[in-house]
Amino acid sequence: MLRFDPFHDIDTVARQLLGEATGSARAPRFMPMDLFKTGDHYVLNADLPGVDPHSVEVSVDNGTLTLRAQRTAPSEEGVQWIASERFAGTYMRQLSLGENVDVDKISATYNNGVLSVTIPIAARAKPRRIEITGESQPKKIKAQSS
Structure with a gap:
């Protein structure tokens, strides 16, 4: 007997959309x-806990804001993992900016694992x-009959 699970395919697609690489449970999602x-102004706050501040990059190119960061995994040598739920690797997020923002004045800070972009x-x-502007006194217009 075959069992039908209607949510299996949806779950698979959701995992792929969130960036889970096949065979790697430690890839950033x-x-x-x-x-x-x-x-x-607009404020963007992105959670990047455990990310090295020197790896964080914020750039704007052709109307696209790109956020990129790297979290390195601890050395795997001589380690026997009991649980491995913290993601390591490169995180990237891109957003399209409208024409009504001043791209020359975008600023960013990284404090306590939160990247804030103004x-x-x-x-x-x-x-x-x-x-x-106009005349201070309204003009009177005379109607003419034709």
């Missing part, structure tokens, strides 16, 4: 992040009030 807007909104994209 994803870089969880929060993205929000506050005032005149993405300012460009001055041209900020709402502004348009001053209306």
Whole structure:
């Protein structure tokens, strides 16, 4: 008798989308992040616990923001693993930026395992009030019959 598991295929696809490499339970899956807007800028916070700060890279190229980091695994020599759930390897996340951000003023910090990227909104994209000019006294218009 064959058993039908409708969730098996969904689970397999989900694992592939999250980056789990076949045969490697220690490969990085994803870089969880929060993205929000506050005032005149966006803030992106990405969790990267245990990552060497010197391996963290933030770059912008052709409207794409790329976050990259590396966590090295401890030496495997002479080790008998009991549990191995912490991921090692390269983490990467890419986001498309809109035209309304100031890419020249993007800044980043890395503290306590959290990468924070500040993405300012460009001055041209900020709402502004348009001053209306004209005569101080309205003109009277006379209607003409034809």
